[in-house]
Amino acid sequence: MPYNPWASYWHNPWYNRLITQQHAVQIALQRIPGQVIRVEMDTENGILVYEVNIRTAYGVYEVKVNAANGAIVDIDFDND
Numbered sequence: 001m002p003y004n005p006w007a008s009y010w011h012n013p014w015y016n017r018l019i020t021q022q023h024a025v026q027i028a029l030q031r032i033p034g035q036v037i038r039v040e041m042d043t044e045n046g047i048l049v050y051e052v053n054i055r056t057a058y059g060v061y062e063v064k065v066n067a068a069n070g071a072i073v074d075i076d077f078d079n080d
Helices: 013-017 021-031
Strands: 035-044 047-056 059-066 072-078
Touching: 021 035, 021 047, 021 059, 021 072, 035 059
Parallel strands: none
Antiparallel strands: 035 047, 047 059, 059 072
């Protein structure tokens, strides 16, 4: 069976306690208002996060929201 890095999350009883994708988007938009262009789940330093990409008039921001507690972990800006 191929290695699946998400398997430990999907089969973990704590997975049901994660915030929803919609809640992560709301949290990100409160910090960076704009148009959401992509949302995906990833890990950041061992923490499961939602990466919310938001387009603004100034460029695109990537807001990383902790999937367990809704805290903003990081905000990156790309003005290209």
